Amino acid sequence: MNEHKLTFFIYTMGCQMNVYESEMLNMYLLNYGLLKVQNIRNANIVIVNTCSVRKHAEQKAFSYLGRLIKYKNNKIIVIGCMAEHLQLQLKKRFKNIDLIIGRNDTNNMKRTVLTIMKFLYQYKPNYIKNVYIKSSIIRYLAIAKGCNNYCSYCIVPFVRGKEVSFHYQDIFNKCTFMVQSGAREIILLGQNVNSYSNHGVTFTQLLRKIATIEKLMRIRFMTNHPKDLNDDLIHAMSVIPKICPHIHLPIQSGSDKILYKMNRKYNYEQYINLINKLRIAIPSINITTDVIVGFPNETEEDFNKTLNAIRKIKFGKVYVFKYSQRPYTSASKIHDNISYLEKQRRHKIILEESNKISLALASQMIGSTQEVLIDKLNHNSIEATTYHGYKTFITINSTHNNIHIGQIINVKIINIKGTSLFGNTILNE
Ligand code: SF4
Known part of the structure; x- marks a missing residue:
């Protein structure tokens, strides 16, 4: 196989953590010279990142994998929560699956990449560099994995394992690197971010440290467990302007x-x-x-x-x-x-x-002025570029020329369609 000609397509199901992990995988595969394609028909390798949180999500994955049978020349790789706890069933039911990588491996994306490289090229690279090929304005970053809460309905602790908080300095360095490569908003992820604890550093202390990064404009985090939401965090949210007013x-x-x-x-x-x-x-x-x-x-x-x-x-x-x-x-x-x-x-x-x-x-919010960090542009409009962004987690759209992604702009809200707000741009000096 010529490694530089291989193309891949990732289909992601489930939570933001899966979106984040697919993003990481995407980055590593690009780093290895594989090409990402938007159309599954053009892909040599199809990676399905699965979710087990609800039965419905699993049924959706089964049906998707069933539809892949027609792509006979693709290599099919299944990762994520289903790959962890339904490995045997997947192997039995779908003969077209070439590789299944369980959650214990996907918890460590570098290990997943090594397994994929070994499968594709019959060799295992010695190590994988942390290379951020492409940065966007909004980036996800996992600060912990797993969960210790054992809510009685939830499969997560069984497929993602015990909670492990990543090293605070490593998180800080990654955030700094993301901002240096263009990110302006970082969304910290964990099954329960509030219970983060690493070498005595609490979640709120971590937030305070990340907020010191110059040029970082916004910080969000999810998901929160009510039992771990304390006064310290609420206070930090109220006094650190970079933390978005959303929970x-x-x-x-x-x-x-x-x-x-x-x-x-x-x-x-x-x-x-x-x-x-x-x-x-x-x-x-x-x-x-x-x-x-x-x-x-x-x-x-x-x-x-x-x-x-x-x-x-x-x-x-x-x-x-x-x-x-x-x-x-x-x-x-x-x-x-x-x-x-x-x-x-x-x-x-x-x-x-x-x-x-x-x-x-x-x-x-109609009649108010809202601060918008532009995260998406649509150049199809003839008169002006339509843009999109939010601060409080409510989408705001407006139009204007000469604006760019990453810019913060004020918008006077004049209208609502669905739950998206529309407004007039007030250019900041
Ligand atoms: S806190 Fe969330 S991830 Fe953990 S067991 Fe409860 S519902 Fe599942």
Whole structure:
């Protein structure tokens, strides 16, 4: 095989961590002279980065892998959570898969790349350099892997392993390097970023250190666990202008009974207290959340508590999921007694209610001036370039000539379509 002519295509499913890991893999493969292609038909190697968080995600991956059978000349490589816990099933069901690399390996992307290189070229490079071939304005960076929380419905601790916080100095160096190569916003990732701890350095201390990097304009982080969100972090968010006024804080349920069964380690009142603290400290904050409907034994009363929580808290966005049994988890031992139709009904109610609230919240921004870090440009417009960006996690669009990605601009909001805001550019001096 001529290594310089090999082309690859990565199909990514699941969470931001998977997006980040695909981005890393992409970078390493480019570094080895492989070519990335946008169309799967032109790819010699197809890498499928899978997700196991919900049954639905696994079914989607099965169906995708089934469709790949028609690409007979491609090498198919499967990585991610399914590759870890469904290896045998994947091998048995899809004879077209050439290589499966489990999560224990993909936790270390360098090791994954070494395995792929060995498979493609029958040799293992001695080491892999950290080369950032292409930088973009917004970059993800994992600060930890794994999780110790064992929420009763969640497969993550079983497929991604115990929580390990990466070395704080290494994270700082990577952030510095990303900024030097063009990044202006960094999104720190972890299954539970708030519980980060490395050589005595807490998550808030890490944030403070990263915020000192010159030319870095914005910092975000996800996901947060309510039990680990402390006053120190809320205070840092309120005083460090580089930290965006947005937090993703999964509530999962508004019922204490269900929260207890989920092993979430907080109750509704404690969650509301956090929301109040956040809103007092950072009045412009946009709070987004996750909700699971149809957890075993969730009664109509439990469900209504969740619905009332959504109405009371007014989240900027709710990601709502139907409960599905996951292997290894403690909830999988409880009979899944809520029918699919009932889960669908509850899902629809939460979605409709939360969409109304998102729209109302975004509409309140009409007439205000918002600071936008331009992350996307569309040159198709004849009169002016359309651009896109956000600060509070609500998309803002506007048009103007002579602007560039990475610029910070003020936009007077005049209109809303869907939940995207539109406005007039006010050029900064
Ligand atoms: S905090 Fe809970 S839901 Fe999140 S990854 Fe860990 S076990 Fe899963």
